[in-house]
Amino acid sequence: MVIDRERRYRLLIVPxxxxxxxxxxxxxxxxxxxxDINGIDSFLPDLxxxxxxxxxxxSQSLHSWRTAMARAARHFAATHVLALRGGVLVFxxxxxxxxxxxxxxxxxxxxxxRAGVIAAREAGEHLDSATxxxxxxxxxxxxxxxxxxxxxxxxxxxARPLDEGQREIRQSDLGGAALWLRAEPGDxxxxxxxLAAIIAAGIAA
Amino acid sequence: xxxxxxxxxRDVLGQVLGLNAARVAALTPATPLLGALPELDSMxxxxxxxxxxxxFAVLFDDSEVTGETLATYGTLLALVRGKRRA
Numbered sequence: 001m002v003i004d005r006e007r008r009y010r011l012l013i014v015p016x017x018x019x020x021x022x023x024x025x026x027x028x029x030x031x032x033x034x035x036d037i038n039g040i041d042s043f044l045p046d047l048x049x050x051x052x053x054x055x056x057x058x059s060q061s062l063h064s065w066r067t068a069m070a071r072a073a074r075h076f077a078a079t080h081v082l083a084l085r086g087g088v089l090v091f092x093x094x095x096x097x098x099x100x101x102x103x104x105x106x107x108x109x110x111x112x113x114r115a116g117v118i119a120a121r122e123a124g125e126h127l128d129s130a131t132x133x134x135x136x137x138x139x140x141x142x143x144x145x146x147x148x149x150x151x152x153x154x155x156x157x158x159a160r161p162l163d164e165g166q167r168e169i170r171q172s173d174l175g176g177a178a179l180w181l182r183a184e185p186g187d188x189x190x191x192x193x194x195l196a197a198i199i200a201a202g203i204a205a
Numbered sequence: 206x207x208x209x210x211x212x213x214x215r216d217v218l219g220q221v222l223g224l225n226a227a228r229v230a231a232l233t234p235a236t237p238l239l240g241a242l243p244e245l246d247s248m249x250x251x252x253x254x255x256x257x258x259x260x261f262a263v264l265f266d267d268s269e270v271t272g273e274t275l276a277t278y279g280t281l282l283a284l285v286r287g288k289r290r291a
Contacts, residue, residue, distance in 0.1 A: 107259070114254060114270065144248045181256055
């Protein structure tokens with residue numbers, strides 16, 4: 001999604017990864033609309049392999065996502081960046097901006113592996129996280145519906161948030177429940193408005 | 206980390222399942238979880254345990270994430286309390 005009226009302030013939004021991306025979609029679209037009212041252009045590109053991207057998910061890695069987000073920043077001539085959760089592992093960190101609740105790659109990988117273990121158990125198979133991780137490292141593995149290639153698994157295992165001087169926004173700053181945790185993707189217009197207000201106040205400062 | 210386990214577990218569960226304050230307050234040890242809540246699928250369970258690990262700075266083993274520990278609010282609270290004492 002793109003809201004571009006060729007204005008002075010241009011915000012690239014790097015979404016969370018995996019399921020958290022879907023869970024926060026409406027929050028971010030609401031934020032973009034609120035930013036528009038505040039005179040700020042914004043851009044929410046699809047990570048390669050997700051949503052409307054034509055690329056295969058299984059050939060993605062943190063490196064490919066990082067490259068794509070850096071290219072998006074240039075393409076849209078972004079002046080600022082907002083990265084959320086796992087998006088902080090792949091965002092163009094030379095831009096000023098904000099990070100929301102950054103998370104280490106290992107935490108995301110741990111959750112994906114656990115979802116894989118539970119799904120296997122429901123299907124009557126007995127796999128443990130260590131076995132799934134080893135399969136993932138060598139040949140790739142499907143976890144929670146995502147066909148993760150070996151490069152993505154290896155990247156997640158060691159990736160740390162890349163923020164360098166961007167301001168950190170905590171969930172408590174936004175109020176309400178953390179939408180990236182919610183099993184059924186939800187919406188919270190008040191959080192969108194709060195997030196947009198923090199950005200609008202900071203961007204002009 | 207002296208945060209009350211019961212209050213914190215209610216908070217995390219409420220966020221994962223999107224429960225309003227009234228439904229969170231209505232959870233009792235006998236409230237069934239797994240099988241009773243369609244939104245509690247494998248990804249939601251993984252999210253729930255990830256959030257609990259972050260909140261309490263503990264790590265759960267595969268063998269602790271089972272149908273038994275997720276049977277009711279009470280069994281899950283017992284797991285969290287045991288983990289925090291360990």
